[in-house]
Amino acid sequence: MNSVAEEKVLVKCYHCDSTCEEEIITHDDKPFCCTGCKTVYEILQENGLCTYYDLNENAGVSLKAANFAGKYDYLAEPAIEKQLLDFKSENLAKITFFIPSVHCSSCVWLLENFHKIQTGVLTSRLNFIKKQLFVSYDPSRVSLKEMVELLATLGYAPLFNLESADKPQRSSKEQHRLLLRIGVTGFCFGNIMLLSFPEYFQLDLQNNVDAGYQKFFLYLNFLLALPVFFFGASDYLKGAWVSLKENWKGTTRVLSVDIPIVMGISALFIRSTYETFVHQTSGYWDSMTGLVLFLLVGKWLQQVTYNYLSFEHDYKSYFPLAVRVKEQGFKNVAELKPGEVMEIHHQELIPADSLLLSEQALVDYSFVTGESAPVEVKYGDHVYAGGRQLGTRINLQVEKQVSQSYLTELWNNEAFRKDKISRTSDFANFFTRYFTYAAIGIAVVTGLYWHFHNQALVWTTVTSVLMVACPCALTLAMPFAMNAAMTILGKNRFFVKNQNVIQLLTETDAIAFDKTGTLTEGKSGNVKFTDGELSAEEKRWIGAATSQSVHPLSKLITEHLSGSVPPDEGSVTSFKEIKGEGIEAVVSGQRIRLGNALFLGVPQVGLPQDGLPHVGVPHLPKESGQVLVEINGVYKGRFSVKSKFRNGWETVLEKLSLNYILALISGDNSRDREQVAPYFNEGNMHFNLKPQDKLDFICKNQAAGRKILMIGDGLNDAGALRQAHVGVALSEDVNAFSPACDVILDAREFNRIDEFIGFSRIAMNVVVAAFALSVLYNIVGISLAVSGHLSPLYAAVFMPLSSMSVVLFAVGCTYLFAKLKKLI
Amino acid sequence: MSVIIFLVVLVLIIAGGFLISFFWATKDGQFDDTYTPSVRILFDDEKEENPSSK
Numbered sequence: 001m002n003s004v005a006e007e008k009v010l011v012k013c014y015h016c017d018s019t020c021e022e023e024i025i026t027h028d029d030k031p032f033c034c035t036g037c038k039t040v041y042e043i044l045q046e047n048g049l050c051t052y053y054d055l056n057e058n059a060g061v062s063l064k065a066a067n068f069a070g071k072y073d074y075l076a077e078p079a080i081e082k083q084l085l086d087f088k089s090e091n092l093a094k095i096t097f098f099i100p101s102v103h104c105s106s107c108v109w110l111l112e113n114f115h116k117i118q119t120g121v122l123t124s125r126l127n128f129i130k131k132q133l134f135v136s137y138d139p140s141r142v143s144l145k146e147m148v149e150l151l152a153t154l155g156y157a158p159l160f161n162l163e164s165a166d167k168p169q170r171s172s173k174e175q176h177r178l179l180l181r182i183g184v185t186g187f188c189f190g191n192i193m194l195l196s197f198p199e200y201f202q203l204d205l206q207n208n209v210d211a212g213y214q215k216f217f218l219y220l221n222f223l224l225a226l227p228v229f230f231f232g233a234s235d236y237l238k239g240a241w242v243s244l245k246e247n248w249k250g251t252t253r254v255l256s257v258d259i260p261i262v263m264g265i266s267a268l269f270i271r272s273t274y275e276t277f278v279h280q281t282s283g284y285w286d287s288m289t290g291l292v293l294f295l296l297v298g299k300w301l302q303q304v305t306y307n308y309l310s311f312e313h314d315y316k317s318y319f320p321l322a323v324r325v326k327e328q329g330f331k332n333v334a335e336l337k338p339g340e341v342m343e344i345h346h347q348e349l350i351p352a353d354s355l356l357l358s359e360q361a362l363v364d365y366s367f368v369t370g371e372s373a374p375v376e377v378k379y380g381d382h383v384y385a386g387g388r389q390l391g392t393r394i395n396l397q398v399e400k401q402v403s404q405s406y407l408t409e410l411w412n413n414e415a416f417r418k419d420k421i422s423r424t425s426d427f428a429n430f431f432t433r434y435f436t437y438a439a440i441g442i443a444v445v446t447g448l449y450w451h452f453h454n455q456a457l458v459w460t461t462v463t464s465v466l467m468v469a470c471p472c473a474l475t476l477a478m479p480f481a482m483n484a485a486m487t488i489l490g491k492n493r494f495f496v497k498n499q500n501v502i503q504l505l506t507e508t509d510a511i512a513f514d515k516t517g518t519l520t521e522g523k524s525g526n527v528k529f530t531d532g533e534l535s536a537e538e539k540r541w542i543g544a545a546t547s548q549s550v551h552p553l554s555k556l557i558t559e560h561l562s563g564s565v566p567p568d569e570g571s572v573t574s575f576k577e578i579k580g581e582g583i584e585a586v587v588s589g590q591r592i593r594l595g596n597a598l599f600l601g602v603p604q605v606g607l608p609q610d611g612l613p614h615v616g617v618p619h620l621p622k623e624s625g626q627v628l629v630e631i632n633g634v635y636k637g638r639f640s641v642k643s644k645f646r647n648g649w650e651t652v653l654e655k656l657s658l659n660y661i662l663a664l665i666s667g668d669n670s671r672d673r674e675q676v677a678p679y680f681n682e683g684n685m686h687f688n689l690k691p692q693d694k695l696d697f698i699c700k701n702q703a704a705g706r707k708i709l710m711i712g713d714g715l716n717d718a719g720a721l722r723q724a725h726v727g728v729a730l731s732e733d734v735n736a737f738s739p740a741c742d743v744i745l746d747a748r749e750f751n752r753i754d755e756f757i758g759f760s761r762i763a764m765n766v767v768v769a770a771f772a773l774s775v776l777y778n779i780v781g782i783s784l785a786v787s788g789h790l791s792p793l794y795a796a797v798f799m800p801l802s803s804m805s806v807v808l809f810a811v812g813c814t815y816l817f818a819k820l821k822k823l824i
Numbered sequence: 825m826s827v828i829i830f831l832v833v834l835v836l837i838i839a840g841g842f843l844i845s846f847f848w849a850t851k852d853g854q855f856d857d858t859y860t861p862s863v864r865i866l867f868d869d870e871k872e873e874n875p876s877s878k
Contacts, residue, residue: 051868105863112864128860176850183846191836216829 264470
């Protein structure tokens with residue numbers, strides 16, 4: 001048996017490169033693992049697109065589980081179609097698909113050649129990073145549904161959910177504006193530098209020719225500086241103005257960092273204009289434009305983010321786009337009204353709170369609550385949105401609109417309404433609060449001093465102080481160092497939403513964990529068979545029996561067994577499930593019974609074995625997650641199923657517990673309590689929590705002054721993730737959907753989370769050191785300025801030099817420490 | 825000697841042309857997706873001529 005299995009391993013599917021386990025379909029002398037893969041090959045061959053396989057080995061997507069009969073019927077509904085299309089006229093329609101399975105250059109090639117496979121498609125263009133396919137097609141020749149079905153057949157099923165109907169706002173506009181600003185400022189800066197060179201090398205003003213040039217360069221520089229001040233720096237000007245207005249009205253007490261920047265830039269601009277037109281000497285144009293350029297580059301770095309990840313998902317990304325409503329056909333889920341009757345099929349998500357009209361149903365709420373066992377519902381019972389229907393088709397009467405249902409109400413919570421970005425770190429707050437006052441203070445004192453000693457120098461020194469005090473090195477150190485840290489963390493698959501998050505990370509003092517999917521690996525469990533041996537045939541019988549049941553334990557056993565022998569489902573002749581006890585089935589004439597000790601009549605812990613029907617039964621530890629097996633009345637052994645905890649979870653919790661208060665907030669029952677107990681205080685372990693309870697837990701602790709880092713994975717953590725100081729979403733596949741959060745962490749790196757937090761602290765310390773360095777520069781610069789020695793040439797050299805060295809220091813140190821910590 | 829002034833102005837106009845092309849490229853979205861074009865450029869176009877090759 002084993003040797004046969006090993007031989008089979010060697011055969012790999014020509015299309016998807018997965019091992020052909022069950023059967024090998026040979027077509028055109030090439031092996032395929034399933035008919036799905038073969039179909040794709042045939043389609044590609046017919047259209048002469050086999051280059052697909054030349055570009056990358058294992059290019060294809062495995063289609064083993066693909067079955068979409070009727071799945072895309074709702075796309076034929078005109079109302080739904082209209083919501084998805086970007087544009088539609090009689091002969092031209094445009095749509096953007098999101099295709100999660102895009103993974104290699106072959107995908108780009110095939111999808112961009114989509115028009116060769118599907119008649120009616122005019123053009124198709126892929127954005128690989130964002131996994132978006134832009135298709136324009138002729139709606140009179142091909143329908144949306146046909147197109148999507150062909151894409152799905154090829155293994156590139158587009159993803160539709162409730163969010164797809166909301167047209168995405170083009171956020172790239174903002175980025176474009178910034179790029180344009182950088183372009184213009186860079187252009188002007190470069191030219192001003194070139195035109196200032198004669199000045200640096202001392203023009204001879206007695207010489208007529210030189211003097212003529214000097215004037216020409218002077219006015220040209222002025223003209224070139226105008227767009228920099230009014231266009232390049234306009235965001236800072238606006239920001240400062242808004243901040244001043246708010247302070248005037250008393251809505252806020254904090255002066256924004258824009259104010260000292262604008263003071264610096266304005267001082268440079270006014271002073272240079274004065275020098276140019278009154279003294280006919282060169283001003284500080286090069287310093288001013290250089291400064292604005294650096295600031296803009298820093299700003300650009302600041303908004304760099306992983307644009308292939310989305311940190312803003314809400315329930316809409318999880319909900320289906322459309323549902324079949326009785327007598328109305330398909331309808332957008334958001335438009336469901338109370339009283340309407342909808343049909344939900346096996347494995348479909350229930351989109352709204354409703355009443356069950358069918359006799360009974362089994363609903364899996366693990367998605368919402370984290371509780372793994374499905375709930376049985378009877379006619380007339382309430383069914384909550386977010387549950388997944390298991391089994392046959394059911395009818396439900398909608399009770400509440402989608403946006404007001406039990407689950408989605410969470411998103412109406414205050415935590416989701418306020419913009420989380422507004423949460424600034426203590427550090428930045430402290431800095432901006434005092435810097436402006438200090439700068440103005442020094443300028444005033446200097447002015448007063450010179451007023452009494454040498455009136456001619458008042459104007460020069462005051463403007464010089466404001467120019468030098470401009471916190472440009474300070475404001476640059478932060479984005480550059482944080483950008484370096486972000487890049488390094490991203491390489492280790494710890495993706496932070498933006499730079500601010502790194503600062504927030506360093507401030508946390510407590511960590512709350514979700515259990516299912518966070519400490520444990522998804523819903524999978526560790527299944528072990530003990531107390532005996534099972535032959536391959538027996539395994540197949542048991543697999544066949546358990547595959548009939550939807551109980552989580554049965555599912556795990558089915559999964560466990562199908563790894564070694566594929567179950568033979570057709571052979572089940574009778575099947576009975578007794579809720580809470582076990583299952584009884586006849587497979588190939590064998591009577592199989594699986595269940596707990598009570599069900600099989602097996603004694604519990606410590607009972608004497610003599611005189612009991614089943615001989616050879618050892619002491620059974622009394623715990624849940626035990627499935628005993630009996631075949632034809634003979635006890636064969638038992639499966640023990642334990643939650644599979646993530647690799648290294650114990651060490652990481654131990655390390656974290658040294659510096660943090662740890663808490664567990666789980667939506668599941670407390671069956672794993674003993675296993676996690678050593679790492680959490682008794683009072684900090686909570687089970688059976690609803691999503692709202694988790695959110696409340698965070699709120700309660702925040703009220704007590706704690707800054708909580710929340711680590712979770714599911715929709716049931718969404719509220720807590722949002723409310724927490726920093727929310728970390730753990731994800732098996734970072735490109736898949738994760739709830740709204742600040743950090744997306746690849747689940748494989750879970751055991752290194754302490755390193756990542758540690759590194760964010762280092763990065764923050766580097767920033768502080770860079771700040772100290774730039775303050776030192778500022779003191780030197782200001783003392784030069786106060787004493788009246790800051791000539792344009794000094795300024796031209798000093799200001800960029802200080803900024804550059806601070807930036808280099810910050811970035812260099814961040815990388816150096818990352819190297820020392822073995823993060824790169 | 826006014827040739828230098830003439831040259832400076834000329835150069836500024838030419839450079840301004842590039843600045844305008846940068847504006848156009850940005851608005852056209854050329855900086856939106858900086859990865860896919862690098863893959864796309866490697867594909868051959870000739871395959872259309874002999875559809876059943878390979």
